Structure formats: C-alpha cells, structure tokens
Amino acid sequence: MAQPQLVHNFEAGSMADKDLLGGKGANLAEMTRLGIPVPPGFTITTQACRAYLDSGSVPPALFEEVETHLAALEERMGRRLGDGEDPLLVSVRSGAKFSMPGMMETVLNIGLNDVSVEGLAAQTGNARFAWDSYRRLVQMYGKTVLDLEGHRFEDALDEAKAAKGVSVDLGLDADDLRALVARFKAIVEEDSGAPFPQDPRAQLHGAIVAVFDSWNSPRAILYRRRENIPTDLGTAVNVQAMAFGNRGADSGSGVAFTRDPSTGAVGVYGDYLADAQGEDVVAGIRNTLSLADLEGLDKKSFDELLGIMARLEAHYRDVCDIEFTIERGKLWMLQTRVGKRTAEAAFRIAVDLIDEGVITEEEALQRVTGDQLAQLMFPHFDPESTRSLIAKGMSASPGAAVGVAVFDSDAAVRLAEAGTPVILVRRETNPDDLHGMVAAAGVLTSRGGKTSHAAVVARGMGRTCVCGAESLEIDLKARQFTTADGTIVREGDTLSIDGATGEVFSGEVAVRPSLVVRYSEGTVSVEEGGPLVAAVDRLMRVADRLRRMKVRANADTGEDAARARRFGAEGIGLCRTEHMFLGPRREIVERLILAETDDEKQAVFDELLPLQRADFVEIFDAMDGLPVTVRLLDPPLHEFLPDFTDLSVKVAVAEATGQDHTEESRLLAAVHRLHESNPMLGLRGVRLGLSLPGLFEMQARAILEAAAIVNERGGHARPEIMVPLVGSIAELRAIRVEIDDAAHEARVKHSVHMEHLVGTMIELPRAALTAGRIAEAADFFSFGTNDLTQMTWGFSRDDVESSFFSRYLEDGILTSSPFENIDRDGVGRLVSIGTEEGRRTKPELKVGVCGEHGGDPASVHFFEERGLDYVSCSPFRVPVARLEAGRAMVTDPAG
C-alpha cells in the first residue's frame, strides 16, 4: 500500500487543509497559492506527528521526504542549509489545527554553526547580526530541543552585559556575542553531556522532533483540556526559509489588521519596527511606529502590503491579522489568519461587510456571538481609569458597579432611597436579602460560587455581582471587612466591583455606559447613538428574522414581567411562586406549617388565595396576550422556617441559661419534623402538593381566577400551569384533576372563555426516561435543566462549588461547569429522549427549557438542534438568547 505523503510544499496546500497542515501551514499555503510573497518552505503533516506520538519513533519515511523537500528548497533559494559560504537558514515552527498560542515550540536560525556563521557574516556584511543569530539558535535549541534549563542562558547573557556595563542586548557587539556563543555552547555541553550539534541536518531533525514532543507538554495538555481541544490531533511542523527584518534600515518587521480590531473602524491598523525581527515588535523593547509611517520609509513595500491586505480580506471575507517582514526592501508575508476582535468591533465589522457586499446577512450573524452582545449590554469600567485592586472573587453577574459599602439589606434600602448608590456586602445572601439586592447597585459576597443564591438572583435582576471573594474577612457586628493585606473597608466607604472579572476596587472607578436593547411591539431598537448601535440593531433584526425558537423570560413579579417584555421576551417560561411566600407572607406560611387540623390549614389557604391572585393579575396584565408559565410551589417547606442548627443552638442556650423558650421550642419541633438530610431529594415539588392537600389547589385557583379576571375585563391571559418534580405520570394525573377543576370553576364564576394548559417540569432523569408516558397527561414540557443536571451528575449546585468543583475544572476533568453549558452527552441526551418520546406520544406537545441554560449561547444552539419550541432565561439574557437562537439557524453546533 502506498504510504501517505508526510511532507507538503506550501505550493501544494490551501486554507482548506487545516486538519492536515494545521492553521499556520494551511494559511501559508493559501497565500503562496495566491501568489503573495511568502518565504518558501514546506509543512510536515499532523499525520506524521500522530504516527510519531503513537509509536514513539519518527515514521521511517519522514526524514527522507524532508530531505527531498529541503533539496528543492535549496535549489530554489540557490543556497544550501548551513553552507559555509552562503548558508540557507530555516525556521521550524509548530502549527496545530486549533490555535494554541504559546503552548508549543519554535526554533529559528537552523543551519548556523561555527563555519556558516562566518559565511552569514560575510554575505550580510554584518558580523554582529550573524553572531546574534547564532546565539539565539544555541539558546533556543538548548531549551527546546535538549530540554535544558533556560535560566542558565539568561544568566550568562546578564553576566555578559554586566561585564560590558550595558543594560540592553544591543549594547553587545559582534565580539561580545561571539564570546557569548562560546559560553552558550559550553553550557549545552555541560548540561546535556554532548556538544552543540554542528551538523545542520541534525539540528533540523532535532527541532522537528522537539515540536512533535511539545504537543504533549504539560501546559499544552492542560490548555487543550480547558479549551476542549481533542487530545489526539497532533501538530503540523512548518519548515521555512528565514527572512530577516534586522538587516538594517531597509529592513523591518510588523503586525497589522485589515481593520481596527478594537472599534471595527475601516482602515488598516498595525505596528512597524525598522531593523527588527518579529519577536522584537511584540516584546516592546523599542517603541513601534504606526503602520502608516511605513509609507514614508518604504513606499513600495507599503503599497504592496496594502494591496496584499486588501486581497487577503477580500479572499478570507473577513478581517485578517498578518505578520510581515521586510528584508532589504523585499516584503515577505510570514503569517495570516482571521483576526480576533472586540465585541464592539465584531458587530461593526460584520455589518460593514454586509454593506460592502462581501458577506450576506446570514454570514454576518455568524461573525458575532451572544457573549459579545452580553458584554456590550453591561457597563464596563473605563480601561483608562486608575484603580486599586483589593480583592478578587468570582465573576457572578456582569457589569460595573460603584457605591458605598453596606452590610445589611435594610441599610441598603435606606441609603438607596436617599439617593446613594450602594454595594451590598454579605457573607452570602438568602431570600430575605431580596429587597437589599433590588436596592443595591451591586452585590459582593465572600462565600458561594457562580450558582450561589447571590449569583443566580443577581443575574436574574441584571444586577452586578462578585461572589466568593474568600480573602475578605467580613465582620458584620463591626460593619466592616478586612482584605488579605489588612486594608479595612468600613460601612460608607466607596467600592467599585467588576462583575465581568470578579475584581473589587477601593474607591470610585470611572464607568463607561452600556448598550440598551429594547423591544417594542415586535420591533427591536437599541438605545444610545453611534455606529455600534446601528450594527447591533441590524444583526438583532437578522436574528429575529431567521430564528425558529421563541424566547421567553423567567420572571416572578409583574415588574419583572414588564421588564422582560421590554427586553423582548415572548412570554414567561418560568414564574416561580416561592417568592410570593416570603417577606411579610412568611408569617402566614409559618402558621400553615404549624397548623394541626385540616380546618386550620384551609383557613391559611383562604388567606393566601387573594394575595396570590393579586400577584398573578399583575403578571398577566404585564404579559397580556403572551403565554405565562407558572410553576406551583417547589421548595421544601422548611425553607420558610429558621435554620435547624441555628434554632437548636438558640433553644439549647436559652435552656442552659434559664431563659424562656416556649415559642422557639414549638417552632423547633416543626423544623425538626421537616428536617431532611438531603432536602434536594426530599419532600418538595409535586410530592409536597400531594402530601399537603389544598396547597396546589389554592395556587391553581389563584392563577386561574386571576386569568379569568383579566379576560373578563377584556385582556388576554394565557396561563400555563407547571407541576414541578414529576417523576411518574400518576403524580401529574392526580394534580391535573385539581387544576382542571379549578379552571372550570373560574370560567363559570367569571363567565369567560379562557384557554389553560397543564404541563410539567422535566427535571428528574426518570421524567425524561418515561416522557412517553408522562406526555399523555401533559400539554407541555419544560426542561428544568438545573435540577436535571444535579440529578444526572449527582452533585448539587449548592455544594459543589465549595469543594471539588474548582479542582475538576483546573484538572480538566470538566471543561466547563455543566450548570453553565449544557452537558450534551449526559443531560443533553435526556433532553433528546424526553423531547422525542414526549412528541411521539403527543405530536403537538409544546417543549421548552427554563433555568440557567436557556440564556447560555452554546446551550441555545443545542436546544435548537433538538427542536425545542422555546428557551426561557433571565430578562437580561433575552436579547442574547434571541441573537443566539437566530445564529443557531446558520452556524454549526461547534460555532
């Protein structure tokens, strides 16, 4: 059987060959193919690398093929590798399919040895250049190929400069460098036990193998785990004739973008450094010139470069990021790729490219992401402003907030009402902090992760939040906290928190305002002026035109619902009713729990019914004409009572000190009765509804009477009642009877026509696995992917982040939190099973998703693939979800 070719000339490939040639190799080939000046060379395939990694030895044919291509290269360049008179020098660079910046190895100047260095000096008339090049080769080769310790070379360089009394490399002349080469070669021999190889072929082979090996360096492995890059791809190796930008004033190196990567503005953008190599531009040792300045220095090269950049942008149909070198007036392109850009630039460039007729609207939509939109929608600290970092926590909810520190929710409300912006600082928050969080500009906690109460609620409200800033010692009594370096921040001191980075600053940091996306009667409009706004507006319209899925919001109050509608929600996908049992109503719920007879319980239900009904009237009014999914009470009852341990301590201390504790003891008995060792797996959801007859019935009546009231006065309420935590159809059937009865009574009582749907959360694995049965009794399914993730993985959101979770992410056992991005293989499979089998039973079954994943871009794409009818997310994520739901129609899942 014919062996596959392991080496390809640049002339033989194209940009489509990234699998085989890696990203860099494919783009070099593409430029070569376009006739753009690229230093000639060849690429060793990823397949060769994989063969080496699998077998542990270089494929037999590899070096023969390299030799053939090298001979052709020498022929073409008219010089021979390492020739004593006029040596050809080559670079050896890694280049995998996916960019892994800085993770793998490069060796430059291969071909130099004690003889050819003199030839290079003679040919270039620049002995310093020649010896500096040789010095660099020995150093790179020692570190990379021979795996010697880098600091040995750096120390020797420092010594040489110290001996000479200079501070920069340029202070060393040719003789100094010649001496340094001798010292470097001695280090190589001392540390590796063998002299630096003088044979250019040996150098080349060693460098190739070193690049192969670097695929499996620990940092590369970790990087791939974190970025979710497959471990078995291998890297290509590019061998290319060296071009030198450091051969005098008519030489130089630069990097450039075909448009401004920061703002997206039209016009080339870049840096140039005369008499320098590429790494010098990046290293920042000398001040670079603007690309425009090149015109004055070398008009011919400048014009040629601009022409090439225009061709590349037209060819790649996107902004390109390039590296180039000018060697004695001759322009060489060293690299090109599609350029990275900021969120702002992404939107502007995409729309400009439509207007220029380069790409279609559908393509433009693929050039922006929901994450970029989210960045634009939240305020940022001005990057130019000064700041003093005092702690770092987790980036729990984006935005930039400035205010005075307060340590309890009542104080937050008091100050905020008096017009002072506040940052609410707590160890952790709980449902009773809701009013404080509403009042605050931002929330800072010292405990809990991205899915802690503070984080989830703050995201839901669009409130900036940094959580789990563990270095803060919060002293609630003293109303202050202490940072790791001992700084004390007292109540009333000003703080700034960055919800996108998790940073906490003392004092005020200047804020740049955000983009505001608004929808009004089906029309999107983005507030604030300028070209960015027009671009976002344009692409949002494109997304809305393309998308199939509806986007709803999670909202628990009339106010939330109205805001959600402004953000473009097409209904409410999850209205939680537990918040309606908090605050002043907590006392009523406490009486319910302590009630001993059915009559006592019914009396409490009778008291709650009108309160709940009024809540729902507000919500249906705000969502007039749009569907509203209300979830019946889900959490365990003990959440409405004091904490078991706290109360136990209180009672025991009272008893030990002879104080009265009759009331507390009575409460403790109830708390103890309801105490569960794993409340997440206990008496909640439909189980609670079936165990406490009257509860769900009361809620159903409140919802349906509210809907009837709204309809009676000419509105259009569309209630969808959702039963939580259903595991078997029998549970749903039992509750459905109560709901349908309540609907009938509400219709009769108010003499109105009213549709109502009854459905269930699919949040237990069993619900998904038996969805075909459950669909018999359901009008709709809503995947509760938070709980479904908890049950499928068997870890709870509350507990994981404080223990093993961060370690799992660090070690790459998880590449992202399954609570943020849907776990396609496990949880996603249950979503697929549930959707398919539910619809097989009932083709008209409406299927949606509520919970955090509804607003996550990658997850939205997954739900589109699975054919869900809608996603539901927090109001502030609605524009993001709309954009992504549109993008999901035109991008492939990995995009």
Add this chain to the structure above:
Amino acid sequence: MAQPQLVHNFEAGSMADKDLLGGKGANLAEMTRLGIPVPPGFTITTQACRAYLDSGSVPPALFEEVETHLAALEERMGRRLGDGEDPLLVSVRSGAKFSMPGMMETVLNIGLNDVSVEGLAAQTGNARFAWDSYRRLVQMYGKTVLDLEGHRFEDALDEAKAAKGVSVDLGLDADDLRALVARFKAIVEEDSGAPFPQDPRAQLHGAIVAVFDSWNSPRAILYRRRENIPTDLGTAVNVQAMAFGNRGADSGSGVAFTRDPSTGAVGVYGDYLADAQGEDVVAGIRNTLSLADLEGLDKKSFDELLGIMARLEAHYRDVCDIEFTIERGKLWMLQTRVGKRTAEAAFRIAVDLIDEGVITEEEALQRVTGDQLAQLMFPHFDPESTRSLIAKGMSASPGAAVGVAVFDSDAAVRLAEAGTPVILVRRETNPDDLHGMVAAAGVLTSRGGKTSHAAVVARGMGRTCVCGAESLEIDLKARQFTTADGTIVREGDTLSIDGATGEVFSGEVAVRPSLVVRYSEGTVSVEEGGPLVAAVDRLMRVADRLRRMKVRANADTGEDAARARRFGAEGIGLCRTEHMFLGPRREIVERLILAETDDEKQAVFDELLPLQRADFVEIFDAMDGLPVTVRLLDPPLHEFLPDFTDLSVKVAVAEATGQDHTEESRLLAAVHRLHESNPMLGLRGVRLGLSLPGLFEMQARAILEAAAIVNERGGHARPEIMVPLVGSIAELRAIRVEIDDAAHEARVKHSVHMEHLVGTMIELPRAALTAGRIAEAADFFSFGTNDLTQMTWGFSRDDVESSFFSRYLEDGILTSSPFENIDRDGVGRLVSIGTEEGRRTKPELKVGVCGEHGGDPASVHFFEERGLDYVSCSPFRVPVARLEAGRAMVTDPAG
C-alpha cells in the same frame, strides 16, 4: 362490519380465554368442556364491559344477545326465568382476568318476584326457603344495583329477630320472612323512589350493569393500583342457573383443595356443610364437617367429587381449589382455580408433582418463589401460641426474635455475652450501633422505614428487625418505652418481635425453627430433616443447574465473607470499605480530616495502610479462588465526625455557661467546613478520591498488597477494585492510573503473578448514559441500583420514608418501593442502556449489580433479561437469588 359476539355459552369457551371471559368464566367453560357437571349458563365478555365503560351506555346488541342465550338456557332447563309456576333462577357474578376477591359485585336468586316466589315454594315444597331466597334477592339488589345503604336492611332484619325473640336467621319462619320481604320492598321504594322491579328481565339487566359499574368502584380502583392491575381490562359477567345447597339434608355446599394447601401433603382436603349455601360455609355460622365426612352422608356424590378433583388436578397439572354444591343428591361444580398454598406446601407439591410424572423439573421450579424460600429460611412464631400485641411497625428484616429489651448497644453486648438474648430498642440506629446489632437477637426502632440504616444492616446480617414503630415513645434516659395504650416496657422486660409482619409482642412467644440452606464446595444441602427439606434441596439443585447468572454476596469482613460462602456466594460483589474506618479507627480518620499539611495526611495514610491490608487479607482468604469486588471509600468524610447540629449546640452551650470548649471548637470548624446541605449530592466517592490525593492510592495499595500476600503463600486472591460515583470517564481514568501503579508495585514487591480488575459503580444517571465512553477505562461495571434509584427519581432513601412515601404507596401512585423492586421503566432503562452501550464498546465487559435489588426476586428476573453476569446481595439472600436466577430462565418476567 360484523360486531364481535358479546355473550358466550359456557360450552363455547376454555381456560385459555381469560382475557375475554375472565378467570371464573374461563374455568367454568373449561369444566363444562370436560363434561364436569356445572350449572349451565353464559358469560358476558370483558369487551362488552369495556364498551359500556367507555361509552357510558350498554352496547346496543348486548341485551339482545343475552336474550338469545337466556332463551337457550330456559329451553335447556325446561323452566322460564321468573315463571310463576316453576321459575328458573340465575346468579349474576363478576369475574375479571385477575382475581380481585371481594372487590366487585354479585347478585343471586334473580328471577324471584311476588308471583314466582310462590311457584318456587310450591315446587320445592319449602316456603321458608323460597321466602328467604326472595329476601336475599331484594337485599342484594337494593344494595348492589340500586346503591342503597345496606344497614337499612340489616336493621330491619335485626328488628324482625328481636320482635320474634330469636338471635339467628334460622329462627325466622316462612311467615316472618314474608313480612320481612314486604319491609325490604318498602325500604327499596322509600330510598330509591321506585318499587322493587317485579320484571325478571329488569332485574337481570340491572344486575349486569351493576357488575359492570363495580369495576370502577373506589375500592376496586385502589385495589388495582396496589396490585398493579391495568385499569382498562373491565370485568366479565357470568349468568348461571342457580343451584341450591340449602334444600334439605340431601343438599349441601363445600370448598376443597386437591392437596393440603398448608403442608402440601397428598390427599384431598376441605370443608362441607349440609343444607347450606356456599356463603354459609365461608361465614362460619355453623361448624363445618371435614370433606371425608361427606362419604358417610352421600357416597355417590363423594365418589363423583373425588373423581372430578382428580381429573381437575391432572388437567390443570397443579393443586386445584374448588367450590361445589349438592342439590338433592345432585353434585354441581361452581368454581375451580389453581389453589393458593403456603411456602412449605409449594415446595412439597412441586416436587411431588415431579415424582408423580405430572410436571417437569423446569415446571416445578415455576411453582415456587424466592419469597417463599425466604419465608422458610427465617424462624416464625408458632401460630398456635398466645400473644399480646403492643405495637406494630414495618417488616424490615424477617424472622421471629425473643429477648429482653435493652436501650443501648453496649448494654446489648454485655447481656448477650452473658448469655441473655436481647432485643435492641433504639429510636434509630447509626453505624456506631453495629456491635449492638451484631449482639442482639432482634432490632426494634421507632423511626425510619424499610431502607433505614437499621433495616438495611439487619437484612445484611440476617437479623430480625421491626422498624418505624411510631407509636412507641422511647425514653432513653429512663431506659423504657411507652406504647400507645400506656403500657410501659422497661429495660430487662421480655419482648417478641416478628420481622415478617412488623408486630411487637410483650413477653415470650414460642418460635418454630427455620430451614437452613448450606452450600459446600458447589453442593447445596438443606439442614433439618423431613420431606420439606428434600423438596427445597431438590429445587435448589434444579435452579443451580438452569441458571446462567452468578450470585455473589455483599460482605465487608472476613467473617461476613465466610458466612456468605456457606450460603452459596460465588464471590463478593460489594465489599464496602467505610466500616473499616469506624470503631477504634474513627480517631485516626478524625486526625486525617484535621490534618493541615500533606505530610500530616501522609502520616495518617501510612498508619491506615497496614490495618486495611490486614482486613483484606482476611477477606481474600475467606474467598480464596473467588472474585472479590472492593469499593473504594464512598461516603462523605463528615460522616466520620460528630453531627453538625449536635456539636454546634454543645459549643454554644459551653460558651454560654463559661465552660472550656477549645477542642470542640476546633472540631466544629472542621465539621462546618465539610458540612453540606445535600451530602448525598456532595463530596463523596471518586470526588473525594480526587480531592484528597493519597486516599484512594492508600486503599488500592492495601487491597493489592493483601492480594499479593495471599498469592505469595499459595492462595488465589482475585481482587476487583471498584471506583464509586463515577460520572465521566475522566474521573475513572485518573484513579485507574493510581490503581494500576499500585498493582505493579505489589507484584514486584511480592514477586507474584496476580490478576486485578478495575471497574466502576454505575450509580449516577450520567454514568449509565455515557457508559459507552466509561467502558473504555473499565474492566467491569457494577450497577449501584440504590443510588441510581435515588438520583433517577430524585428522592433519597433516608428522607422519603418519613414523609410522602407511605402516602404514595397508599394512593397507588407507587405500586411498590423502587428501592425494593427495580423500577423497570426508569432505573431499569438506565441499566439497559448502560449494559448495552458498555458492552458495545467492550464486549468482554463484566456487568453485575450490587445493592438491595440483587436479592429481590422480581429484580433478579429483570437482570437476567438484561443479560447481566451476576447479582450480588446480602449473604442471607444468596439462596433466594440463586433460586430466582434459576427461575428466571424458565418463567416469563411477570411470573
């Protein structure tokens, strides 16, 4: 289209038609077909019933078909229904596919009215009989067809007896009954608003509809839910000529079995009552005669009956249970069915039928069950002994135990060592009670259900246990408990507990000894003499010959392992290591948790290693030559520390009262750090192994060094190391490296050959859903169906039983606990997915199940269907699992 026939003569059906004719109708048809004397009649099909229930009205053709069949019946009997001179009377009885005893309706004596009662009196020459028959008809018709209140009739009957001054019905003569009929008819008219129907056709039609309706009576619905009978089958209705056993001394009724249903002894067995109807035999108002006495009363009928019974047994190839009536010397068979029997009888009959050449060994195996074997393996209270019931709890672990009450485990050990049998009484048990449970004859708790710690551990040890006896008020300080009626039982008082019924008796109840099953080198032997033993031994051998699955035991110590082997275990399927960290070693673990540096932790590991290694040597010795699956540490670390709330109270009280609490506070800090709101979903299993480096490595070394030591001295240890709570292959891969390294080192250190396997529990839904990936790194899977059930349903074993679970079972939302019988649709589907996809990746993958389901008969059949390699259960369940694994090869799943 031709309508299906809705009515069938008895001559037209057979025993195969149970779906259409119900059980009773099919058996009546079968007997008719065999030429056995059955009062003629016909059956209305279940299909007619379903049509009625679906549409709410009687199918148009039904009464026409009934008329045709009735005409034929009248023709054949030479009498007409309700004829004034010589009336034909019929019974109308329900009869569903599955027996639902007492759940549906029957109406007898249809055809009697004010005229025909006189005809019957004249024809029979027995006016009292005629009027009593009419009285019964009006009463049954009123209650059943017209849905009137039964007590109205009973009150009137009582009044009539009181007026006459007699105490039994027989004290009323014909005139009294005639007056009573008038009173009953008045009640019907008063309560229903219409007179009792005199038209015999109206009576018949009303009775048929009433039987149809009774399918959906609340008690029938509840019964079906509990027994898991489909709700949509409907019942058949049998209309049959009446035969009267109450027509004088030459008449009578009886019930009989073709063998003794209590012991299985050969020879007919039954009761006979002269001059009586069937219901009188059952009601026990007069003393019945033995069936043998019939020979002296009516030899002809007796001989005929014995002949029929022999024919039926030969025909049904099993013991039959029959009902018969003799009317004036003429024998009529009213019913037959396969007879219910005790566990003892089941084994003896099955083996006798083999020996008689009636059935094969395979068929015999289908006639006994694992539950019956389990009953025989545990002692029972002598049914003849007197007893005083003081409480009732749940039947947690079978057996009958007698001993003195003790209230703590140390006292239990002390007394037991002194030779006094004890019953350990606790509110609930925890791992520290293990020594007390080992010492006790039985365990009684007032809290927790069938899967509480007490229940699970007791079943594992084969110890009798009653748990959740909630009426007991246990006062640990006073060392006594109080029952619901105020009885006080003090420490030292004798108690008897029945683990099969959950009953608690004061004083001593006599115990009958149990059967003991022993295996020795592959041969089964059942101890204790007698025919039962030979029968069990025979069928166990049949099961062992047929079965494909292996049966292993769950055992944590060398002693457990040795016992498991005696019970026939073919390996250990689950050796939990957490018990090895309790007792005196708890202090070591506490130091591990409090250790702050890696060195301190390593020192603790070094201390634990030899202790664990010694444990494993004992186990491998006991299981020499057989596989031993050891699970690495699974529970969260805080389980080894004091309870968070208890300790918080202790510290707070000490602080409030000015006592020293330095040590407790230090411990509390650790407990607080490890505290989780849902420990079941937290830091445990492989997560713990990866978060506390060194722990799993230490365990792996202990296991593998122990195996190497055993092999070094000529034994054959077969270690299989199991990683708990794996959710993704990355977790298993990371641990597998440590285990394989430890195995290599142990082989080198002891210079032995040693196989070892590495596998994982499949106990998270995600593990099952991604089993195809996980199998890449696993040599075996073991389904941890306890945890898998918890996660799939989202309820915890600890919490459910105290809250909604019993309600779910009562309401029929669950038909059995999924922790006892595998939930085929949900958890079972994950078992199927995991097994199939794991084996698709790795065909040689060994797949087993550990956990409670491994010893549950219905679940064993499921695992056989799914092709698992073995089940593992508690040692005492091993014989049951072996029997059921054999049965699973010859019975269908529902059997």
